[in-house]
Amino acid sequence: MDLKSHAYSLDHATLLQSLCNTENLLLIQDLDGVCMELVRDPLTRRLDRRYIEATHRLAGHFYVLTNGEHIGSRGVNAIVEQAFDTPEHVREQGFYLPGLAAGGVQLQDRHGRVSHPGVTDEELAFLHSVPQRARQFLRDLLAVAPYSLSADAIAAMIESCVLDNPASPTLNINRLHQHFQDRPHSWISLQQAASVFMGELLQHAAASGLGDSFFIHYAPNLGRDDNGDERVKYSEGDNAGTTDFQFMLKGAIKEVGVLVILNHYYHQRCGRYPLGEHFNARQSPRELDALLQLAQDHFDPALMPRIVGVGDTVTSYPQNDHDGTHYQRGGSDRGFLTLVQQLGRRFDTDNVVVYIDSSGGEVRRPGVDRDHLQRHAERPDLSVWNALRGTTDADDPLTLDVIFPEGHRQYVDFFCRLADQR
Template sequence: MIVTETAISLDPKPLLDSLYGADNLLIIQDLDGVCMNLVRDPLIRTLEHRYILAARDLDGHFQVLTNGEHIGNRGVNGLVERAVGTPQQCHEQGLYLPGLAAGGVQLQDRYGQVSHPGVSAAELAFLAAAPQRLSESLEQLLREPPYSLDKPLIDRLLASSVLDNPVSPTLNLNAFHHHWPDRPALYARLQADGAALVQALLDDAARQGLQQSFFIHYAPNLGRDAQGRERMRPANDGNAGTTDLQFMLRGAVKEAGVLVILNRFYRQRTGDYPLGEDFNVRQAPTDLEALLQLARERFDPQHMPRLVGVGDTLTSSPLEAENGATAWLRGGSDRGFLTLVQNLGTAFGQDNRVLYIDSSRGEVQRPGVDADYLREHPTAPWEALQGITDAQDPLRLNSIFSGGPEQYIDFFCALAKARRAR
């Protein structure tokens, strides 16, 4: 049944009041755009010290789930260390952010112990070589028409665009979108050419016998096609569309990570792993309904926590169908895991919450929330959420933080303080 009305809260206080006393609580949270502003260059990101301390105070009730990484030159661990002071302090005080990175294949505890469950040595070797190959291919492309850029400029753009993440090498196009603000057609051409470069990596992996190892994740995207491949969001009307083209390990999707996190949460609470000690995202089912069914079969409802999913990357774009009706292309890297959080609440009788952080005020172009319209039309908010969700969307947002990461960090710290004082 399609629900056509909903009520979305812009006031986080009732949510805070309902969560601080919950014993069996688990927050699953994205990072970029949620607890820090989106920026064109990941190297200049910052984390607030108070947020890091609050995350430690929520130990046992908080896990991250991100397509970024914990480690590497652009990893979040470096942000934690700079905010705290030294790596030694972070290790000794358990201040690293626990949870899953690289879409779910990179596992870390709060003391900074990192592993890559289910990933082979051959896959890691291919990934290690990928950034250099991307950089060389992109440099050659930018030298030629229609780009014809000089080497100093190419070097500067490459430094911001080829992200040498250890298990999710990424081509980030934000620097190009800002470099050509008055040449949208040239940026759109580069978007397509960049996608072809990442596809060439995928083809080469197949030739090396790794045809089942990797996939390309587009962020933001327009959902998946009939073959299960993500649809790139084309640039148009000044909109950057897909800006991140990530070369990722197959199975590294956030919704699968929810089950990995729950499996470990149950171990913490009961002493047993319902899905087995070695369960990882690469063993998980590939669609939401199968993931939900596995949870129903293996997780004891008595110990199922109240889940809070927090993200900022959702897309919804209208598509006129042949009969004149409007269909919708829905995507976004947080959509799958937030939908699973919502559906687990229904299946297990928990009042799970889906929180959306408006990250449109950062340096990366995103659809924004019209908070004033939303206040005036709380049960028919779709005009306020264009490009994010729609009236037929099965994913329902419960709370929106229109003030972006700063407002969410205030809420997160207040929640940690309230629970600490219980």
């Protein structure tokens, strides 16, 4: 599949045939919005059992890379177990989703063995304190104007919004957006308050001697500012903007996770770890050029797999100033998809960036215009950018090679066919 001629393609049949004919294949995939619907309440997430069984058939060629977590009350492992009659069967037969969670610092194999390479006990202890702080923050905030919710309503919101993830505690305020979406000023004030609260957490960490341990991840976001901090995407029109405020360990960025996964993939194929057995996300550089150089210096090109990166959170919004129009580009999947694309060019492996349109779920996001994309496929002279507003732009260095405009169900069908035909 020639990337130059298949950008923004809807040709899933050609992609399927191409991947079935690729022996040395590595599929790295996000989870929420990709293989399950984006929902306001994470406790209602579900995974299709046939998808889980398909990941089992692709063992060795499939890894997840998510900002969510494998374990904990909101972890994906519990969702996997719900799909089976006997949870013990999941562990015994190896049906857990292998790969990296919490942005890259929580490693799991197919049998549910979990570790946190490079993370200290002191850092885990501080992370453990964050959910209670978040509950108190919402309890105090929502009781007063302009929110003024009842005690029962506040308790329900806290139960839904505070995600007590062990390695990436999160405020997921989708349900609050549902409640305040007809009061946009209140919703934006809530986003601002959540951002301030996250900044205060960083200050508490610094006072505890952990000033260089954490960062704040916003999903979706507007990329990074001059200090390297992610920008909040405030609500605009029908777009909810940032709804996930994640307190994360430094180094827990998905693009670094790609190299951690590659390190394990090489060990699986040749019996050695090119980056060392204990290489982890917190030891790695974070800049794209440095990551590419690290890969080139250590990974044997003859064994480099063809990588397929699959995600749903990529953003691009125009900003007008005295210098004209420029774009703020972000999204929690942008970094790792960009690295997958660049690795394909560096190693000449024809890597593929796959984009899932998750706008059809309960969470409002920019969607792609399938009809326009189809017309573009038939008439390449027709500009494609009107179909991708809010997601990408004409000057975006990241190219979305293949798009699934009907969301996670369309992708799951494709994924299961891939597993069957391989």
